[in-house]
Amino acid sequence: MDIHKLKLFTALASAGHFGRAASTCHVSPSTVSRNLKQLEEELGTELVLRDNRSVALTEQGQQFLQFARETLQQWETFQESLLAGANELRGQLSLYCSVTASYSFLYDILTEFRPRHPGINIKLHTGDPAQAIERITLGLEDVAIATRPERLPAGLDFKPIAHSPLVFIGPVDQTHLGGKPSQWRDLPMIISEDGLARERFNAWCQKENLTPNIYAEVKGNEAIxxxxxxxxxxxxxxxxxxxxxxxxxxxxxxxDQPDMGPFETGICVLEKRLKSPIVAALWAQINS
Structure with missing residues (x-):
């Protein structure tokens, strides 16, 4: 199987658009389309449903995407293992975290990591922390700074780096809400769409027999x-x-803050990715 074709296919699956995938891979849209057609001919099945604006994977396309990601990870691990005996590790490390984590934890981690491994390029993606675990399990990232879920998915390894309570906050001027501080549970709520904080909030509402007045559900704690x-x-x-x-x-x-349970932040990786010397180098640096 052609590694280049697999890279183009995974880029197309992530972007959902030929033009954006081509831009990411620094090729023309026609190159992406041609390689996709060749893959479909080799496999004897349709991988993508096309229209003028976007693409969507077929059921066979979803199955092949998982194969493609795992194959690319194995290829990268093998390439890195060939360089492991060299004096200096070289390659790329994909890392995902929230904006808050990027300046709360990432600075300290990379300040120590970069001088030790100057040949490793960091590819950083930031976004909603609730998506961190999923991006790791899907093989989209090598490492993520994430919140430990109630149940850690199989095949995932997690190393804690910080603990932080969940807290309810309001504006300094409570009159904007039209209520007194003692009545804050009756006020409009702004909460995460998903993730651990949302799970804890739902469990707390059920325990307190409270029907919350949800004003907004948002992605990202900074927006809250x-x-x-x-x-x-x-x-x-x-x-x-x-x-x-x-x-x-x-x-x-x-x-009168309720106890919402521990909120643990740490580094997570797929256990099989720890075979990569580059991923293992960052993992070894983190002290649990």
Whole structure:
């Protein structure tokens, strides 16, 4: 199987668009289309449903995507193993984290890692922390800074680096919400769409027999702090997000905080990716 074709196919699957996939891989859209057609002819099945604007994977395409990602990971691990005996590791490390994690944890990690391994290029993606585990399990990233879920998926390894409580916050001026601090549970809520914080919030509401007044469901804790600072409602965020927010002076912790359980942040990888000397180098640096 042609590794180049696999890379183009995975890029197309991620982008959902021929033009964007071509831009990512620095080739023309016709090159992506031609290689896809060759793959489909080799496999004797249709991998992608096409229209004028986007593409969607068929059931066979989804199965092949998993094969392609695993094959590319094995290929990268093999290439890296050939360089493991050299004086200096060389290659690329894909890392995913939230914006908050990028300046809360990533700076310290890379400040130590870069001088030790200057030949390793870091490919950094930032986004919703609730997607971190999924991006690792799908093989989209080598390493992620993530929140430990209630149940760690099979085949995943997690090394903790910090603990932070979940806290309810409101605007400094409570009058924007039209309620008193003692009545904050009746006020509009701004919470995450998914992830551990949402799971804890749902469990707490059930325990308290509370039907929440949900004003907004958002992706990203930073957006929650921003909306709360503007007086749209009260929000639930990790304390570490609040501590590092440029808006921390515009919000405040609410009184009578419930115990929402531990919120553990750490580094996660697929166990099989630890065979990669590059991934193993970063993993070994983290002290649990």
């Amino acid at each position: 702090v921003s909306m709360v600072s503007l007086g749209f409602g009260v929000g639930l965020v990790p304390q570490i997000v609040l501590d590092n927010s440029p808006l921390q002076q515009q919000v405040k912790r609410l009184p």
